[in-house]
Amino acid sequence: xxxxxxxxxxxxxxxxxxxxxxxxxxxxxxxxxxxxxxxxxxxxxxxxxxxxxxxxxxxxxxxxxxxxxxxxxxxxxxxxxxxxxxxxxxxxxxxxxxxxxxxxxxxxxxxxxxxxxxxxxxxxxxxxxxxxxxxxxxxxxxxxxxxxxxxxxxxxxxxxxxxxxxxxxxxxxxxxxxxxxxxxxxxxxxxxxxxxxxxxxxxxxxxxxxxxxxxxxxxxxxxxxxxxxxxxxxxxxxxxxxxxxxxxxxxxxxxxxxxxxxxxxxxxxxxxxxxxxxxxxxxxxxxxxxxxxxxxxxxxxxxxxxxxxxxxxxxxxxxxxxxxxxxxxxxxxxxxxxxxxxxxxxxxxxxxxxxxxxxxxxxxxxxxxxxxxxxxxxxxxxxxxxxxxxxxxxxxxxxxxxxxxxxxxxxxxxxxxxxxxxxxxxxxxxxxxxxxxxxxxxxxxxxxxxxxxxxxxxxxxxxxxxxxxxxxxxxxxxxxxxxxxxxxxxxxxxxxxxxxxxxxxxxxxxxxxxxxxxxxxxxxxxxxxxxxxxxxxxxxxxxxxxxxxxxxxxxxxxxxxxxxxxxxxxxxxxxxxxx
Amino acid sequence: xxxxxxxxxxxxxxxxxxxxxxxxxxxxxxxxxxxxxxxxxxxxxxxxxxxxxxxxxxxxxxxxxxxxxxxxxxxxxxxxxxxxxxxxxxxxxxxxxxxxxxxxxxxxxxxxxxxxxxxxxxxxxxxxxxxxxxxxxxxxxxxxxxxxxxxxxxxxxxxxx
Numbered sequence: 108x109x110x111x112x113x114x115x116x117x118x119x120x121x122x123x124x125x126x127x128x129x130x131x132x133x134x135x136x137x138x139x140x141x142x143x144x145x146x147x148x149x150x151x152x153x154x155x156x157x158x159x160x161x162x163x164x165x166x167x168x169x170x171x172x173x174x175x176x177x178x179x180x181x182x183x184x185x186x187x188x189x190x191x192x193x194x195x196x197x198x199x200x201x202x203x204x205x206x207x208x209x210x211x212x213x214x215x216x217x218x219x220x221x222x223x224x225x226x227x228x229x230x231x232x233x234x235x236x237x238x239x240x241x242x243x244x245x246x247x248x249x250x251x252x253x254x255x256x257x258x259x260x261x262x263x264x265x266x267x268x269x270x271x272x273x274x275x276x277x278x279x280x281x282x283x284x285x286x287x288x289x290x291x292x293x294x295x296x297x298x299x300x301x302x303x304x305x306x307x308x309x310x311x312x313x314x315x316x317x318x319x320x321x322x323x324x325x326x327x328x329x330x331x332x333x334x335x336x337x338x339x340x341x342x343x344x345x346x347x348x349x350x351x352x353x354x355x356x357x358x359x360x361x362x363x364x365x366x367x368x369x370x371x372x373x374x375x376x377x378x379x380x381x382x383x384x385x386x387x388x389x390x391x392x393x394x395x396x397x398x399x400x401x402x403x404x405x406x407x408x409x410x411x412x413x414x415x416x417x418x419x420x421x422x423x424x425x426x427x428x429x430x431x432x433x434x435x436x437x438x439x440x441x442x443x444x445x446x447x448x449x450x451x452x453x454x455x456x457x458x459x460x461x462x463x464x465x466x467x468x469x470x471x472x473x474x475x476x477x478x479x480x481x482x483x484x485x486x487x488x489x490x491x492x493x494x495x496x497x498x499x500x501x502x503x504x505x506x507x508x509x510x511x512x513x514x515x516x517x518x519x520x521x522x523x524x525x526x527x528x529x530x531x532x533x534x535x536x537x538x539x540x541x542x543x544x545x546x547x548x549x550x551x552x553x554x555x556x557x558x559x560x561x562x563x564x565x566x567x568x569x570x571x572x573x574x575x576x577x578x579x580x581x582x583x584x585x586x587x588x589x590x591x592x593x594x595x596x597x598x599x600x601x602x603x604x605x606x607x608x609x610x611x612x613x614x615x616x617x618x619x620x621x622x623x624x625x626x627x628x629x630x631x632x633x634x635x636x637x638x639x640x641x642x643x644x645x646x647x648x649x650x651x652x653x654x655x656x657x658x659x660x661x662x663x664x665x666x667x668x669x670x671x672x673x674x675x676x677x678x679x680x681x682x683x684x685x686x
Numbered sequence: 687x688x689x690x691x692x693x694x695x696x697x698x699x700x701x702x703x704x705x706x707x708x709x710x711x712x713x714x715x716x717x718x719x720x721x722x723x724x725x726x727x728x729x730x731x732x733x734x735x736x737x738x739x740x741x742x743x744x745x746x747x748x749x750x751x752x753x754x755x756x757x758x759x760x761x762x763x764x765x766x767x768x769x770x771x772x773x774x775x776x777x778x779x780x781x782x783x784x785x786x787x788x789x790x791x792x793x794x795x796x797x798x799x800x801x802x803x804x805x806x807x808x809x810x811x812x813x814x815x816x817x818x819x820x821x822x823x824x825x826x827x828x829x830x831x832x833x834x835x836x837x838x839x840x841x842x843x844x845x846x847x
Contacts (some may be wrong), residue, residue, distance in 0.1 A: 274739055276743050277743045279747050286743070288742045682732060
């Protein structure tokens with residue numbers, strides 16, 4: 108047996124157990140040194156200089172970039188280190204705009220927290236104060252360079268995890284900034300797919316989901332001529348509670364329903380209803396393609412950043428995307444059609460979607476989702492945005508009683524609810540397909556491999572001599588690799604679920620900010636728990652079945668296609684390529 | 687129409703489409719196109735399979751690269767330590783006035799001149815130094831700088847006749 112290896116941190120022996128760097132060991136020793144540029148999901152970068160420690164024989168080093176070695180003696184809080192760390196923080200604070208009371212990130216900002224923890228009350232270095240300049244040209248995200256500390260987390264996640272590189276460091280010295288290609292505003296960036304993972308890892312208020320629509324929602328609620336319907340995505344119910352100090356992953360759907368009514372929404376629905384509808388259409392589409400052997404593998408299309416990605420970077424796979432709309436974009440037209448069916452006017456019903464996602468905001472703005480200038484989804488608010496609305500209204504969320512969603516668009520099955528976790532859409536689709544192909548044995552198939560905390564998962568189901576090979580991938584760089592393998596003929600699948608955010612919608616940019624895997628898992632567990640309390644498969648959603656009788660006619664029929672399906676565009680950049 | 691991307695394609699080929707050679711590629715491209723036009727940078731990024739933001743980052747990091755078109759004649763005035771001490775700021779201000787350059791403007795409206803303030807030209811013994819189209823002028827004064835510019839303007843006028 109190998110000898111155990113130790114590092115001594117402030118006189119205490121700490122065993123090395125596979126930690127990648129000294130900072131992880133220091134944190135294991137319960138010195139929770141806060142940093143900006145170190146992020147457990149990204150490559151170490153060593154830029155913010157707040158993780159400085161003193162290693163005997165090495166001097167002062169950035170602990171995030173040092174490999175732990177047996178026998179190292181480490182000081183974390185010597186006078187010199189305390190002094191340097193404080194100077195580094197003061198230097199970060201000396202330029203830029205750090206007006207906390209006027210910042211949406213206040214209370215969730217790492218820079219603010221560290222300045223408070225270290226009790227910085229004065230900055231000795233005078234520098235030119237940057238004025239706030241907001242780039243709100245993207246419906247999904249807002250950038251404010253004056254709040255940026257150049258930690259590079261956004262650049263690295265866009266490159267390393269999403270494989271896109273829509274932003275990078277540009278210019279030099281005092282003029283350094285994070286810029287899109289050619290310094291365009293984000294709304295004009297060709298590369299950005301709006302996934303918002305950059306905002307998820309931003310320690311300050313420099314990159315945040317666009318929350319401008321909240322005002323419009325309040326206005327619509329208070330407009331006597333309008334009725335306002337709201338629906339919440341599955342992942343929202345297991346994310347929102349954190350904003351009110353409730354345990355991570357706790358399902359608070361009942362409190363949300365109550366709060367939404369208190370905010371003044373007229374109809375309170377569940378996006379999971381539309382998720383069941385998506386499954387009925389998408390799985391039916393899959394079974395048809397599978398029977399004919401065309402356009403396989405079929406890719407799911409409910410993740411709008413993934414759709415953007417295919418259109419911009421892999422348009423050769425557009426025929427493989429399911430044409431079924433996402434649950435959000437099925438809910439809108441259904442609610443408006445139902446409102447018209449009952450004698451109302453389409454434009455008098457305002458549909459608000461509460462989503463864990465920034466890309467959903469740009470999805471709602473796509474031209475094909477408008478009828479006579481009226482959008483299918485009027486406004487998209489993020490999970491965090493809804494928390495803000497609840498707080499602004501003074502609602503005591505934690506102490507609310509549970510209420511239920513309105514019928515019929517509040518009914519759902521477990522299949523619709525698990526959409527919020529990576530693997531959930533595929534499981535829901537397979538539950539549907541198995542029940543169609545092999546009703547007798549459908550319930551005996553287990554999907555544990557699709558529920559693992561992994562970015563790539565597989566499941567093959569066999570029905571007699573039919574074999575359906577499926578895969579689930581999350582994170583766009585992982586998706587890219589799968590596309591390359593498929594193109595090279597290395598892999599074959601019939602049906603593939605892709606989510607842009609690793610772990611699925613529970614990890615979306617609209618959710619309360621988090622680091623690492625544990626929060627994703629807790630949120631996903633919250634959804635799988637609700638699943639056990641509901642009907643099993645989307646066919647069991649009585650509301651969905653009734654809808655086909657009343658408005659949609661038959662599954663996959665012409666009317667369903669008009670309201671529930673969509674089309675995609677090749678938007679690849681081919682600058683300079685011969686036609 | 688001749689293909690405006692053909693010279694860039696040739697340069698890429700000469701560098702084996704190797705993204706590690708991005709800087710030499712951009713240098714050659716700048717020689718060819720006189721600056722780094724956006725569509726050419728985008729083309730290079732696509733061909734090298736790197737992000738256009740990365741190419742833009744490199745292009746804006748080095749003072750050598752220009753992302754806006756440069757004038758026909760390039761004037762470099764050194765503002766390194768030695769030249770600065772010897773009064774290069776007066777030369778720079780005079781040139782700016784002479785060329786009617788506004789704050790933040792490097793190139794004249796008629797695209798005839800670009801003024802670049804550089805950090806050291808390695809000719810500190812001749813400080814202050816000005817370089818007009820690769821010809822080094824040492825111990826420059828504001829008056830001499832104007833003289834040099836006037837002579838270029840005069841020869842341009844002659845060529846135009």
